[in-house]
Amino acid sequence: MPFTPLHLGPALAFGLPLRRVLHPPTLLVASVAVDVEPLLVVALGLSYPLHGYLHTLPAAVACGLLLGYAMALLEGRLGPLYRALLLEEGAPAGRGPFLAAGVAGTVSHVLLDSPLYSDIQPLYPLGANPFFAPRLAPAVYGFCALSFLAGTLLYLSLWALRLKRGSGP
Numbered sequence: 001m002p003f004t005p006l007h008l009g010p011a012l013a014f015g016l017p018l019r020r021v022l023h024p025p026t027l028l029v030a031s032v033a034v035d036v037e038p039l040l041v042v043a044l045g046l047s048y049p050l051h052g053y054l055h056t057l058p059a060a061v062a063c064g065l066l067l068g069y070a071m072a073l074l075e076g077r078l079g080p081l082y083r084a085l086l087l088e089e090g091a092p093a094g095r096g097p098f099l100a101a102g103v104a105g106t107v108s109h110v111l112l113d114s115p116l117y118s119d120i121q122p123l124y125p126l127g128a129n130p131f132f133a134p135r136l137a138p139a140v141y142g143f144c145a146l147s148f149l150a151g152t153l154l155y156l157s158l159w160a161l162r163l164k165r166g167s168g169p
Contacts, residue, residue, distance in 0.1 A: 006144035007031040007109055012151025015101065016087075016158070022101040024087045025078070026071040030064050030105025034113075051117050056124035060106035068102025069095065086158045112140055 011031040015024035037054040040046060053059045072095045082088040092098065114122045114131035121129055 004032050004035045006141065006148060007035075007112065009144045009146070009148030009151055010108055010112070011105060012155060013147035014104075014151075016151060016154045019087070019089060019097075021097055022104060023068075023071065023092055023097040024101070025082050026068055026098050026101035027105045029071065030067045030102045031109055032105075033063065033067055034060060034106050034109040049119055051113065051120045053124070054106075055110055055113060055117075055120045055122070057107060057110055057122050058124060060110045061103055064103035064106035065099055066102070067106070068099035071102065072098040086155070086162065112144065115140055 008028055008031060011024070011027045015022055015027040034054045037052055038050045041048050041050050041052070054063060072092075075092070075098070079088065079091055083090070110120070110122050111131070114120050114129055115133045115136040118129055118132050120132070121127060122131060
């Protein structure tokens with residue numbers, strides 16, 4: 001994983017401008033959810049690959065769809081909070097933005113991790129990682145860090161616009 005919080009960078013940078021088609025809170029959650037797997041392996045001392053099934057594209061898609069569906073179910077309770085935090089412009093129309101964001105978040109996680117770790121099998125059931133290219137590590141980390149910076153600046157600009165319009169925090 002590019003250090004797990006760095007996965008939030010692309011989610012912020014792409015999720016905020018696309019928040020009419022991708023649900024940003026779902027994208028943020030999905031972009032880091034895949035790393036529950038290595039966290040459990042390490043924390044519980046499991047005899048299981050560090051990057052196991054959740055780090056495959058088929059499981060990432062399934063996980064993303066489940067996360068998207070769960071986040072859509074939570075929208076009624078959490079929607080006002082998301083809007084107060086400027087993560088939504090209005091209530092999303094249907095489940096599409098949630099499902100798309102769930103899949104985009106989990107799949108992007110696997111694709112960003114694949115060049116970094118030889119043990120990931122993104123095209124499972126194929127047993128190899130054709131995307132493994134450790135020489136790309138600086139580029140992957142740089143992309144994640146720069147997109148985190150860009151996403152943060154975008155988010156702060158949304159707050160500045162809100163304050164300028166006089167609607168307050």
